[in-house]
Amino acid sequence: MLFEPLNIKNIVLKNRLIRSATYEKLADKNGYVTSGLIKIYEALASGGIGLIITGNALVHPSGMSVPQILSIHNDSYIAGLKTLTNAVHNAGGTIFIQLVHGGRQCYPELLGGKPPIAPSAVFESLLRVMPKQMTEEEVWEIIAAFGESAHRAKEAGFDGIQIHGAHGYLVSEFLSSYTNKRNDYWGGDENRRFHFVEKLMRAVRNAVGNDYPVIIKMNAADFINGGLEGDESLRIAKRLEEISFDAVEVSGGMYESDLKPAREQILKEEDEAYFRAYTKDFKKLLNIPVILVGGIRSKNVAEAILKNHEADFISMSRPLIREPDLPNKFKESKEKADCISCNGCMRFRKLDFVKCIHEENK
Numbered sequence: 001m002l003f004e005p006l007n008i009k010n011i012v013l014k015n016r017l018i019r020s021a022t023y024e025k026l027a028d029k030n031g032y033v034t035s036g037l038i039k040i041y042e043a044l045a046s047g048g049i050g051l052i053i054t055g056n057a058l059v060h061p062s063g064m065s066v067p068q069i070l071s072i073h074n075d076s077y078i079a080g081l082k083t084l085t086n087a088v089h090n091a092g093g094t095i096f097i098q099l100v101h102g103g104r105q106c107y108p109e110l111l112g113g114k115p116p117i118a119p120s121a122v123f124e125s126l127l128r129v130m131p132k133q134m135t136e137e138e139v140w141e142i143i144a145a146f147g148e149s150a151h152r153a154k155e156a157g158f159d160g161i162q163i164h165g166a167h168g169y170l171v172s173e174f175l176s177s178y179t180n181k182r183n184d185y186w187g188g189d190e191n192r193r194f195h196f197v198e199k200l201m202r203a204v205r206n207a208v209g210n211d212y213p214v215i216i217k218m219n220a221a222d223f224i225n226g227g228l229e230g231d232e233s234l235r236i237a238k239r240l241e242e243i244s245f246d247a248v249e250v251s252g253g254m255y256e257s258d259l260k261p262a263r264e265q266i267l268k269e270e271d272e273a274y275f276r277a278y279t280k281d282f283k284k285l286l287n288i289p290v291i292l293v294g295g296i297r298s299k300n301v302a303e304a305i306l307k308n309h310e311a312d313f314i315s316m317s318r319p320l321i322r323e324p325d326l327p328n329k330f331k332e333s334k335e336k337a338d339c340i341s342c343n344g345c346m347r348f349r350k351l352d353f354v355k356c357i358h359e360e361n362k
């Protein structure tokens with residue numbers, strides 16, 4: 001099944017394998033596309049993946065969580081992004097852009113010394129920052145920024161958009177009662193915590209129309225006391241479908257969680273696909289495609305997930321840093337990715353760009 005085509009909305013993906021959004025630290029210091037970034041995407045496209053989701057792209061300067069992050073917060077970025085989408089299309093690939101605002105998970109040094117903005121002033125203990133609670137005006141400004149960025153994405157030739165609604169960044173901060181302590185239109189109960197993503201989607205749909213694929217990555221659980229979990233995430237997923245999201249990628253965790261989105265030492269098949277139990281429930285509830293990410297390394301595990309209707313698509317990040325042509329290798333005869341989930345590729349601060357450390361030491 002792994003190599004059978006399936007649609008997301010009106011786009012036919014040639015197989016069930018997706019490159020999950022992966023920040024590369026390869027935009028220039030102002031967020032523009034570079035030739036190094038294009039090379040990575042060309043390698044992924046010619047490596048046989050069904051869909052590439054870009055590394056998170058910044059919709060507003062106040063949401064910069066990492067240096068050299070791809071950006072889309074004004075029209076000057078469109079030309080460079082067009083060269084990226086052209087390169088992928090020429091290599092036979094399909095590409096969505098992931099739109100992000102980093103919320104409270106941003107270092108003040110990347111924001112000109114200003115504190116990050118967030119739904120509420122809840123101390124972030126990993127970066128050791130106290131964010132500033134967003135004003136009503138700021139909330140609407142960021143919603144508008146998502147809409148305008150979506151418009152630019154379509155103009156730049158992306159085949160669709162993914163909203164980053166996972167991992168403790170701004171959209172997931174609004175959804176989670178751990179980070180959203182407001183008592184106004186934007187927070188206070190489950191219904192009001194949903195308003196931010198609801199208005200954001202309205203802005204995006206106004207910008208790109210109803211026929212353009214718009215998907216979301218969300219947390220099934222935050223893995224933190226008082227955070228998103230269980231049935232609430234299922235109810236959110238159902239509402240995301242109702243407000244016209246075209247697929248849901250299921251992940252979990254945030255900077256402060258014990259259980260992170262990218263877990264280490266995934267060496268045995270039993271440890272693979274660690275959000276599998278969640279997508280099983282998402283699949284039962286939703287009519288839109290469900291995408292599973294997190295620790296998938298073996299072809300037979302991926303095949304079993306699809307056969308058992310535990311997900312519709314298999315998404316991977318770290319294995320494709322090491323082997324961008326893994327889909328082609330799977331198609332030939334390879335059974336297991338070479339990635340050992342050591343997370344060396346995540347040492348952003350030390351690396352000049354994101355790469356496989358293990359491969360370098362070989």
Ligand SMILES: Cc1cc2nc3c(=O)[nH]c(=O)nc-3n(C[C@H](O)[C@H](O)[C@H](O)COP(=O)(O)O)c2cc1C
Pocket residue numbers: 020021022023024054055056098164166167217251261262263293294295296315316317318319345346354
């Ligand atoms: C270097 C690196 C950068 C990442 N950047 C992003 C990102 O920009 N957006 C996102 O949603 N997830 C990001 N992730 C998380 C991955 O998309 C994925 O959810 C996680 O790594 C688990 O999948 P894997 O086991 O296949 O790596 C990143 C992960 C890594 C290793």
